[in-house]
Amino acid sequence: MPDHGKTTDMALVFLLKKRDHAAFTEIYNRYWKALFIHAFKILKDENEAADVIQDLFTAIWNQSEEWHIEYSLKAYLYTGVRNRCLKAIAKGSRREAFVDELTSAFEEGVNTTDLTLHSQEFERRLKQELQKLPPRMQQVYIKSREQGLSHRQIADEMGIAENSVKTTMHRTLNSLRTKLAPFLTLVLFFMK
Template identity: 30%
Template structure:
């Protein structure tokens, strides 16, 4: 059993130790990523207690399924998928889909369109995922961190070890794809959803 964080080394070696059941490696993964997992959960649920529960559930799943983790993979993206799925499942159970559309309030006030929260929540989730999954892996991660988790360009640059300009360039490319795809679907989507991404 390792007893010092410095011994764990790179993220790959940390994941290798985690797969073996090293609790120190698990704690290091938790310390590095629990804040961003919480932010994602809270952005979806808008509830502190529920977001905290999602964090615990997410890392519990990581521990329980550690033997299947790809030590060469992107642990942040892996955590994102688990947290996202758990958060949306929790949202359905809580019957609070309307909170997902808090950012759309002003748009709805000006357009006069009333969004069916239940239907739109499902459309938003499914449509965005299909579009985002068309992006290259790094662009997907940057887009999710920026648009879905609320990180600034500087925070993303620091987190990923890249320049702020690289983040901006990746976002420009990602938004071009997202907007283009949403334009194609404009007639089939709530107007507020279209405006949220086309004019952001």
């Protein structure tokens, strides 16, 4: 069995397309832990996270001959984990967690393959709902989510208390969850 420990990701992808089990094992060993942590952060459940990783790697092996990765194996794997986590949440009763994760996916610009057709509509609706918010809520949201500022930094910039920033952000996210809930049904329909 060849040792692929120093083989590049794209070379491993090439070998895996030829059903090289050692290449598959190397990809698994290289990424499973980080992918599990990523899944656990989303799902907050070790068993569900482990199931997602198992499902992803089973699909990779079963579809390896048709595998098409144009850019980054790492990005492909993380997107696969996120998509499977979204589906797991959508099938469960945690719609709020689903909306949070879906919102996060689009804010980060992640290409969620299963939702590509609906991402532009979701983004449009998110922006539309943001514009309906009071100016202070918009400012706090933009500074937090788009500019990546901490609550303390936002408070300093806006000349308000840090607790006020936290409260405003909490109210903003709750408002967005409520407003985007009808769109959630549409997304869930296309994810089945």
